[in-house]
Amino acid sequence: MSASTPAATPVATTHYRRFERTDRLLHGFLMFSFLGLAFTGMPLLFSHERWAAGLARLFGGFAAAGIIHRFCAIVMITVFVIHLSRICQRLFVGKDLGILWGPASMVPQPRDFFELIGHMRWFVGLGPQPRFEHFTYWEKFDYWAVFWGMGIIGGSGLVLWFPEWFAYLLPGWLFNIAMLVHGEEALLAVGFIFTIHFFNGHLRPEKFPMDSVIFTGRVTAHEMIEERQDELERLTKLGRIDELASASAPQWVYTLGRSVGAVAVTFGLAMVGLILFALLTK
Amino acid sequence: MTRVLLRLLIGLVVLTGAEAVAMARPQSKAPGSVKPPANDDCLACHGDAGAVRANGTSVAVKAPEFAASIHGAGGVACVDCHTDLATGAEFPHPDKLKPAQCAACHDKAVAAYETGVHAQARRSGKNLTAAACVDCHGTHDIKPSADPESLTHHSKLLDTCGRCHGDEEIIKRGKIQIGNVVDLFRDSIHGRALTRSGLTVAPTCSDCHGNHDIRRKTDAASRVYRRTIPLTCGKCHEGIAREYWTSIHGAQVQKGSPLAPVCSSCHTAHEIRRADMEGWKVTVIKECGTCHEESIKTYRDTFHGQVTALGYSRVASCADCHGSHSIVPKSDPRSRVSDANRLQTCKKCHSGATASFAQYDPHGDPSNRARNPLLFYTSEFMKMLLIGVFAFFGIHTGLWFGRGLQMKAAARLRGSGKDDSTEDGR
Numbered sequence: 001m002s003a004s005t006p007a008a009t010p011v012a013t014t015h016y017r018r019f020e021r022t023d024r025l026l027h028g029f030l031m032f033s034f035l036g037l038a039f040t041g042m043p044l045l046f047s048h049e050r051w052a053a054g055l056a057r058l059f060g061g062f063a064a065a066g067i068i069h070r071f072c073a074i075v076m077i078t079v080f081v082i083h084l085s086r087i088c089q090r091l092f093v094g095k096d097l098g099i100l101w102g103p104a105s106m107v108p109q110p111r112d113f114f115e116l117i118g119h120m121r122w123f124v125g126l127g128p129q130p131r132f133e134h135f136t137y138w139e140k141f142d143y144w145a146v147f148w149g150m151g152i153i154g155g156s157g158l159v160l161w162f163p164e165w166f167a168y169l170l171p172g173w174l175f176n177i178a179m180l181v182h183g184e185e186a187l188l189a190v191g192f193i194f195t196i197h198f199f200n201g202h203l204r205p206e207k208f209p210m211d212s213v214i215f216t217g218r219v220t221a222h223e224m225i226e227e228r229q230d231e232l233e234r235l236t237k238l239g240r241i242d243e244l245a246s247a248s249a250p251q252w253v254y255t256l257g258r259s260v261g262a263v264a265v266t267f268g269l270a271m272v273g274l275i276l277f278a279l280l281t282k
Numbered sequence: 283m284t285r286v287l288l289r290l291l292i293g294l295v296v297l298t299g300a301e302a303v304a305m306a307r308p309q310s311k312a313p314g315s316v317k318p319p320a321n322d323d324c325l326a327c328h329g330d331a332g333a334v335r336a337n338g339t340s341v342a343v344k345a346p347e348f349a350a351s352i353h354g355a356g357g358v359a360c361v362d363c364h365t366d367l368a369t370g371a372e373f374p375h376p377d378k379l380k381p382a383q384c385a386a387c388h389d390k391a392v393a394a395y396e397t398g399v400h401a402q403a404r405r406s407g408k409n410l411t412a413a414a415c416v417d418c419h420g421t422h423d424i425k426p427s428a429d430p431e432s433l434t435h436h437s438k439l440l441d442t443c444g445r446c447h448g449d450e451e452i453i454k455r456g457k458i459q460i461g462n463v464v465d466l467f468r469d470s471i472h473g474r475a476l477t478r479s480g481l482t483v484a485p486t487c488s489d490c491h492g493n494h495d496i497r498r499k500t501d502a503a504s505r506v507y508r509r510t511i512p513l514t515c516g517k518c519h520e521g522i523a524r525e526y527w528t529s530i531h532g533a534q535v536q537k538g539s540p541l542a543p544v545c546s547s548c549h550t551a552h553e554i555r556r557a558d559m560e561g562w563k564v565t566v567i568k569e570c571g572t573c574h575e576e577s578i579k580t581y582r583d584t585f586h587g588q589v590t591a592l593g594y595s596r597v598a599s600c601a602d603c604h605g606s607h608s609i610v611p612k613s614d615p616r617s618r619v620s621d622a623n624r625l626q627t628c629k630k631c632h633s634g635a636t637a638s639f640a641q642y643d644p645h646g647d648p649s650n651r652a653r654n655p656l657l658f659y660t661s662e663f664m665k666m667l668l669i670g671v672f673a674f675f676g677i678h679t680g681l682w683f684g685r686g687l688q689m690k691a692a693a694r695l696r697g698s699g700k701d702d703s704t705e706d707g708r
Contacts, residue, residue, distance in 0.1 A: 047591035048582065062594040123681035138678075145671075160585070163642070164634035172641030176657050179585065180648055184664035188671060196675045204679075205686030 015218040016244040022086070027214050029079050030146075031264050036072035038190045038271055040065040045183045046278045073157055080150045103133045103234060106144070112137035131229040138200050149189045156182040191275065194268035202265060210265070215257025216249035318368045324360040327374065335377050348422040362386065384415045391415075394494035397503075409456045411446075418442055434493070439486045440464060440476065466552040483518075490514050506551070509535055511544040519545075525607040530614075541573060548606075557606075563595035570600045580645040603627050603644065 019027075040059055043052035059065035090096040098104045115137045118130035135143075156178035159166045163175055202210040213219050224232050235241040327333055328343040335341055348354040353363075361368040363382035367375055385392040395401050395415070403412035418434060425432035433442045446452045448464030467473045467487075475484035490506055497504035505514045512532065516523025526532040526545075534542030548569050549555075555562040567590055571578030581587035581600075589597045601609075603619055610617045618627045628635040628642075646654050648661035 043592060044585070044588040047588040053592050056592045056594075062589050062592050063596065120678070120681065123678075123685045125685075164632055164636075164639060167636050167639035170638070172639050173643060173646075173654070173656070175642045176646035176654060177660050179583075179646075180657060180661055181664065184661075184668065188664075188668050191668075191672060192675070196679055199679050199683070204682060205690045 015216075015220055015246050015248055016224050016241070017217055017246050018213055018219050018244075019217040021217065022082075024214060024217050026079050026083055028260070029075055031260070033072040033075040033079065034189075034193065035264060035267055036068055037076065038186070038194075039267070040069040040072070041186055042190065042271060042275065045187065046275070049274075049278045051274050051277075070161065073154070073161075076150065077154055080154065103231065104135075106135055106140055108137075108140055108144075112140060132227060133230045133234070134228065142197050142200065145192055146189070149185055153182055153185045153189065156185070187275070190271060194272045198265055198268060202261065210258065210261045212249075212254055212257045212261075215260065216253050218246055218249055318359070318361045319373070321360050323373075337377075343422050351420075351422060351424050352426050353424060354422075381414070382416070382421070388415075391494045398492075398494060398496045399498050399501075400496065403456075411452070411456060413446060417445075434488075436482050436486055437476070437480070439488055440467065440473070443487045463552045470552060470554045471556050472554055485518065489517075506546075508540070508544055509538070511546055515545045522607050529605075529607060529609045530611055531609060543569075543573075560593075560595045563599055564590045564593055566601070567599050574600075576647075577645055580647045583646070583648070584644055586644065598631060598644070602630070 039055065043049075043055045043062075043065065046052045056062050056065050059068055087099065090099055099106070101107055101109065111133070115130050115132065118127060119137075121127035122129045159170070159175065159178040160182060166175075201207065201214075219228075232241065235244065325343065325345050328341055329345050331342045331344075333340065333342045363384070363386070364379055365383045365386060366380045392415070400412040400414070403409040404414070420433050425435075427434045427436075429435060430437065432438060441448075444464035446456070447458065447460075448462055450462060452458075453462055468477060472485050475481040476486055492505050497507075499506045499508070501507060504510065512523050512526055512535065516526075527536065531542045531544075535544055548566055549557075557563070567578065567581075567587075571581075577600075578587075582591060586597045586599070590599050605618050608616070612619050614620065615622065617623060625635060625637055625640040628640050632639065643654060643657075646657050648654065648657050651658040
């Protein structure tokens, strides 16, 4: 967060900024590397399925699929490293301790627990809709699920990529565990992102067909009022809400976001369909 | 008196001459009977291309063809085979004659034939069209097997057997269980070598099945009886057979195991393919898995097993680690996967492998606590994690979805549904 600089020219506050451009770009790379990894990896996990052989052929055989898989892995690891370095920069250079604790932090906190309980009560009509801050509990779960997944899948993936080299450091039986964990975690990640994350982010009735915020970086004023009352109040109290005020993103950003989002959701749901088919016809 | 003696002498000479002519034929006829018809007598009628029976079927014999046949060239008389005419019958003779009597000369071949599956099928009445002598050898045009024109020449036999065993209609009608084996064989490595490369050293049907005494594979005297197959294949693949008999499979077969694989268990009988072809390398894995169920299950959980399941053979399959013909149990020091040899085996592909690398379990089983304890507990943990996450968020999402729909409907009822302001709907 930069120092307070009042908006020079008053703009019609229809939107508030939420994600920086770099983070949106990183998310974009994350999306496509994730799709690439899922589509080239799942055929191995479901190698006994006919669709798996078909997918592998589509990529030009298992060797080509393996190259695409490793390429996407490099992209994703790069995204992860850039993200980590940005956090370190904010923490150590920007001295922004707010990312460790408090409303702008991804770190789970007591209020997340109460949000969860309150939200569940609201689902079944036992209470009012809870008020949310900058990051809700499910957003934090999404974040940490991916964070943990990157570490586990990425780490085990590297071990499987360079087994001869890793054998200098690790006992060979660990490759068995790396193989198991790589596949099971991947199944968890793919299943979670392509169903729960898609639902939370885009497909739930309030957002259907999609929430553009990750592409435009902005939420509407209405969304801010309806969904993040606590954040709005806090920022208003601090007098920093105007820093985030902005106009709508250009039309092309919406168009691009919708197209990219539609492609990702379509492919993701197709993959879920294939996995479910495999599990149900086993 | 002198005239009488002279007549007797002339008569003797004539008789001796006639006797000599008769002796020159393979079969001498009982003296005193009516003189049998000569070949020319037969051809007087049968030489006519239009010669037919009462029912219109042809009885024509092509004289030049017969003359060029081994029998014709050897001076065999018609009646030597069609023996019921040898004693002289009224001509024209009856429509129905006995079949040509091959056994009159070829007694050993016919005796062998009588022990075979074709004769059996005929005798039992199950298949009266099963091959008899003429079906494979021809009739008046029989050539010796060494003649490239012969129906039983090495290069022609496949087509000859294929007249029945390659004809879907006949296979169906004769209820030949094995099916269209000739078609399968044609595309096999043996079939290609034989038909495309013209290799006469490549086996044809008779090399494995024998010729006259072709027996069922269930017959212990058959060349393709389970336990005999390695011997039959070993006639050519001598080196492989020697290796095989030292293997655990070979030893088990020798002991009479009904399960241990013989050559055809892995290579099939008629579709034998090159062992270095991708398709074969990935299919043969399933073959090992028919007995080694546990091993194929755990193999499929590994990268090796997954890649081969997708149909690619660049990674290790069973034989790459365990060997093929000389396979022995892991406890045997000769085994490629014995503790002493395993690293060398890994190194065939993973050139940088170390002793630590070779601690990898290529048949790790996440459900086997005794064999892979850490893998077992990791697997249990992952299962709980997956079930936990999906169960919790499944419920969470389901409830949220219901509530969301309800809110939407309520908003629409209030008339604010048109104001779609929660969506950033540009």
